[in-house]
Amino acid sequence: MDGRQRPPRARSPRRGRAAGSGGRVDSRVEFARIEGFLAWEAEVAAAERDARAFAGQFAWLPAAERESIEQAYTADRLRYAEEVVDRAVERCRRLAARYRSECHRICTRWAALCLSVTLAVALFAVAPAVLRN
16 A cells, blocks of 8 residues: 555645845755655654554455555545644635734834824923914
8 A cells, every 4th residue: 555645735835925036946945845745754654554453353354455454544544634624724824814913013003103193292392382473
């Protein structure tokens, strides 16, 4: 059983590149891809190992049927693992969007506060001169 199922769908990297990167490959993205590949290969190996152990319980079955059970077990487990990864990625995307909007809201409030303070200071600086005349 070669077990080389397809890994979870390729995720698109972040769109923004560092300023001045000039099309160079971001090493963090590449390391994340390698890490993801290795994690998936480890999951495939674990699924195959567990499938062999599960099918081994049925020693009375012919070898072809045990192999069929192994393949079905492995495919089911990898399908489940892919669903788990997809749910985690979707959750991360939702959280990132939520944090971006929260950060935008906070930045907007800080900008409004800074503008208000600047206008108040300018008003207090100009008001005495205007009242003297």
